[in-house]
Amino acid sequence: MCVRRSAVKLRYGMNPHQSPAMVEPIGTAPFTVVHGHPSYLNLLDAIGAWQLVREASAGSGTVAAASFKHVSPAGAALAGPIHPVTARLFGVDQSTDAVTQAYTRARDTDPKSSYGDMVAVSAPVTAELAELLRRVVSDGIIAPGYEPGAVAVLSNKKNGTYLILQADSAFAPPVEEVHELYGLRFVQRRDDAPLPGGLSADLRLALTTVRYTQSNSIVLVRDGATLGVGAGQQSRVDCIRLAGTKAQLWHQRRFIPVDGASELTSVQDRVNAQLLLAETIDPPVPLQEVSLASDGALPFEDNITEAVRYGVRNIAEPGGSTRSDVVAEAARRNDINITHTGLRLFRH
Structure with a gap:
């Protein structure tokens, strides 16, 4: 067809x-x-x-x-x-x-x-x-x-x-997007704004991923792969917690060999067994060198406090909020590089 x-x-x-x-x-x-x-x-x-x-x-x-x-x-x-x-x-x-x-x-x-x-x-x-x-x-x-x-x-x-x-x-794709809902027709320009230059490969992937994630959203990336996606939360700090919890579990799973589950022929059965074991251990080394992208401005310092817990060292976010300077200073105090892209990437 x-x-x-x-x-x-x-x-x-x-x-x-x-x-x-x-x-x-x-x-x-x-x-x-x-x-x-x-x-x-x-x-x-x-x-x-x-x-x-x-x-x-x-x-x-x-x-x-x-x-x-x-x-x-x-x-x-x-x-x-x-x-x-x-x-x-x-x-x-x-x-x-x-x-x-x-x-x-x-x-x-x-x-x-x-x-x-x-x-x-x-x-x-x-x-x-x-x-x-x-x-x-x-x-x-x-x-x-x-x-x-x-x-x-x-x-x-x-x-x-x-x-x-x-x-x-x-x-x-057409330049304009049209969405009809509840007797209304919404028309807007397609989100085709280019990402800023000079970004690391991980921040570029994180921003690209967050662009196609339901808002509010946070994406954590390391070595060219996402570690955690926090999507669709009303609170941005909750997005970080959700993405960070997934990233931490991803990290814990690196230390759970699946050889003992070799009798489980289904991939999903092996995944489930690994997830259960991973939740019970503390990794010998913390999660490190993670990049974070946010679809909207980080509004409070607590976003940085949460990011530190998950090994974040680089952040890309729009900036431009009333507290962006305060948030940026909190990032600097925690040895986090922060880039204000000037580009909000909401998706609904």
Whole structure:
């Protein structure tokens, strides 16, 4: 089935009782449906995830991947080395191809939340990635292409209902975005403002990820991969606590070998066993050298106090609040480098 210039019926809307539902492209659609029948939320996750990996890949010059749930990333990453514990957990070789590296690192951010995710990768899906996806619980994928055999493997997932979308890498979205809700039509310019120059690779990935995360949001990154995403909180300090708690658990999991769970054949069973054990230990070294991005200005010093607990050393946030100078001074006192981007990245 090809989504092009005519409306396509969806399985249902946000909830099963919201039916009928459909999607109608404005001109040429940004993807083709290769296999499966999408739902409303599948497509919201897919287009958000695809924009994230497309932007992250362009900004880094390497392959990017994201694991999306409920219109926010559970994790995002660039291709890079896979931690030995992570490699054993997911049953991948550390020398695997770049697209499999990127997705493994993205899903490893918060594998509990990634259960049943929508996957996005910036490069064609390889046989190695298809094999990994065959073994994890996932609802669908969007990618710019598929190597021979990959679609056949994926189309057998979920009793043949796995959603496979092929993104149009050349698609240019309209300048204006329109959202109709409760009898009102909201029109705004698409959020296409470039990120500031001179940022570290980790801060750039953190800002790109936070741009596609439901506000309020905080993203923690180290070595080209997210460690924790705090999304959709009314209080910004709660966003930091949520992202930091996930990052701390990510760190604790580095010290839990999964060899003892080798009898558990399911990846998710191994993940669950590792999570339970990780919550019971104190790592021999603290979490360090973490970069933090905030979609809005940090309003109070308590944000810095929380950030210090999770090893944050670099922050990118818009600045411009009435207390930005006070917050910046608190950061300096704690040996944290803070960059005011002048760019708010709210997403609702």
